[in-house]
Amino acid sequence: MPARTGKEFLEGLRDGRHVSVDGEVVDDVTTHPRLAGGARALADLYDLQHRAETSALTTFPSPLSGEPVARSYALARSQQELIDRGRAFDTVARATGGLMGRSPDFLATILTSWAAAADFFGRTDPRFAGNMRAYHEFAREGDRCHSHAISDPPRDRHVPAGEAPGPPLVLREVGETREGVVVSGAKMLATLAPFCDELLIYPFRPLAPGDDDQALAFAVPAATPGLRLLCRDGLGGHGGRFDHPLAERFDEMDAICVFDEVVVPWDRVFMRGSAAQANALRRETGMTSYAWHQAGVRAAVKAELVFGIASLLADAGGKAASPVIQDKLGELAAYVETTWAIVVAAERTAAQDAFGWYVASAQTLGALGAVNSTLYPRAIELLQLVGSSGLIMHPTEKDLEGGSADYFEDYFRGRTGSGREHAELLKLAADLAVHGFGGRQVLYERFYLGQPEAFRANYYKGYDALRAQELARALCVPSSPAVSA
Ligand SMILES: Cc1cc2nc3c(=O)[nH]c(=O)nc-3n(C[C@H](O)[C@H](O)[C@H](O)COP(=O)(O)OP(=O)(O)OC[C@H]3O[C@@H](n4cnc5c(N)ncnc54)[C@H](O)[C@@H]3O)c2cc1C
Structure with missing residues (x-):
């Protein structure tokens, strides 16, 4: 089939x-x-x-x-x-x-x-x-x-x-x-x-x-x-x-x-x-490279989604000109680029594994696993800071069809669209930033690779530290030989 x-x-x-x-x-x-x-x-x-x-x-x-x-x-x-x-x-x-x-x-x-x-x-x-x-x-x-x-x-x-x-x-x-x-x-x-x-x-x-x-x-x-x-x-x-x-x-x-x-x-x-x-x-099948490649690409797409929602919200609410909001959007944009940079670097440094197949660099992709359990919750925190009260104060579908529909339409009219369109955006943001669905998403990114502390400890244990150690050692200043009296 x-x-x-x-x-x-x-x-x-x-x-x-x-x-x-x-x-x-x-x-x-x-x-x-x-x-x-x-x-x-x-x-x-x-x-x-x-x-x-x-x-x-x-x-x-x-x-x-x-x-x-x-x-x-x-x-x-x-x-x-x-x-x-x-x-x-x-x-x-x-x-x-x-x-x-x-x-x-x-x-x-x-x-x-x-x-x-x-x-x-x-x-x-x-x-x-x-x-x-x-x-x-x-x-x-x-x-x-x-x-x-x-x-x-x-x-x-x-x-x-x-x-x-x-x-x-x-x-x-x-x-x-x-x-x-x-x-x-x-x-x-x-x-x-x-x-x-x-x-x-x-x-x-x-x-x-x-x-x-x-x-x-x-x-x-x-x-x-x-x-x-x-x-x-x-x-x-x-x-x-x-x-x-x-x-x-x-x-x-x-x-x-x-x-x-x-x-x-x-x-x-x-x-x-x-x-x-x-x-x-894990060590002897090389499965982590395959799993982390899929997970890394997905994490990068999800980072884009959070940034996309935050920036649309900022535009609709007229907040995008505020330096305070720009600071948050800048941090979210950097999150997008960081995740994609890791994926692209891992693909560009792909090499044949012990079985002769091309695999993305597990060492590079592992960095995303190590940091995303803290970066994603931070991204959601930033989305909350951009959306603030709008994440809880917005009309339901029934509100938009009920007796106060016109009032809701005026109250929520955004800079980039109608009151209903602004509400659609706030609903999307609320599901991801403050509702149970979004809470599970945060838990997922924290834990789907196991305890994040254990993941990072294992990442360190498998990390090739030689180049960094040589750099550090080269800058050591040897102590002066003891001056004899
Ligand atoms: C959204 C999400 C999706 C996941 N998807 C998968 C998946 O597809 N496949 C998979 O295998 N794993 C999955 N996991 C599990 C994941 O691997 C683990 O969450 C991770 O390894 C951490 O273990 P833990 O959650 O048990 O945390 P731990 O800290 O080890 O334990 C969690 C808590 O369980 C509580 N607890 C409840 N009952 C008891 C009890 N009787 N004794 C002791 N403690 C108890 C404790 O309060 C403890 O703090 C998923 C986790 C999440 C959050």
Whole structure:
């Protein structure tokens, strides 16, 4: 099957998966009020692959069939192909303003890195290398949408063993059958889980030698017997699109994934039983470059969105001439350029990796991961400072049609448009700067790479400090030899 359409994607979601929202099992994730907006937004991303102006950017010819398939599943044979993959990420991110972090290209590109490094998975069992290659081909040719659950429940990470109430929750292997490995337990916070075709599980937290039963990497369909996806409360489905233009369209949803004696078929197991191998996953597959390339491009697009909203607001409210506001817009514009500069530098310094494929510089892209968890919240703070009271004081759609509509129209008339147009802009800004949707976006940018402090510490540990140290050492002034009396 070549690149799917949005309609085909939505049809695939009606497969009997166990998804619950607000305590109730959902019949159809494509129509449930809390989920329908996110499903529709993802369908629109699939449709990009078929629109005349975007299909060439977002697809490439399948090495198997020659049919167009998603470009995020492509390996790069040259620097240009790597840059082309970056432009595909950009096209997808622009469709949502970078607000859907787990758009299908994110895990597609991680799977692609694993296919290139398939022999790594075969170290403990040669079948796993073949499984990985075959699974990548299956995902690419079937244009699968993935979510991943890699974090463990906080209780099992924070409370010392033996002191936590109840049995351990963390996902682990509990047996095997002729069909596959049996797993039970929970993984937390899989973004996009109710909308994925397939759920990927792999290790994130460094495992101790005794944690071998948690050293698992595998993929299962969302509609797997024994798998429940327990969603947080929905941010969308509370009103019309006019009043919550972002929350109603781009809530990608998060869920706890609970496995109750789920059988993972043997051909979907990629790693099993070795904590040491689990701990080497990122370092030895080179997956971070692929993941951070997509994430970096998306972060840059999102930076543009925040700046764009702030500058439109300043123009509409007549504040753009104020030096105080210009200072804030200048800082936001610098944020845009900083994020793009990192992406472009990482692409321009792309080189062949140990497997012979072109990858963007992970050291350069990692800098964006290290700083964006503080830059993005700062950008939202700047948006609040530009929008100020307008972010809470603006008319609803019903206000604009009710008895005081004329008054609202006069009161909110902006320098660049009607009262209604100004209100549209204030709604957009409010969703991102002060509402629950925007609060989750800030949390996402702070935490999607794990604890930001741990990320920066690891970045430092892997950073090549030699050049900087040589520069510093060259400027040292040796102490004068002791003067003898
Ligand atoms: C918006 C968003 C999207 C994410 N998407 C994904 C994803 O797609 N896939 C994925 O695997 N991960 C995802 N994550 C998780 C992310 O990797 C983690 O947030 C990050 O690693 C930090 O861990 P933590 O949130 O558990 O923080 P920690 O600081 O380790 O723990 C968080 C808090 O949990 C609370 N807590 C609740 N119950 C307990 C308990 N019983 N015992 C101890 N503490 C408890 C504590 O108060 C603690 O402060 C996402 C996170 C966010 C915020």
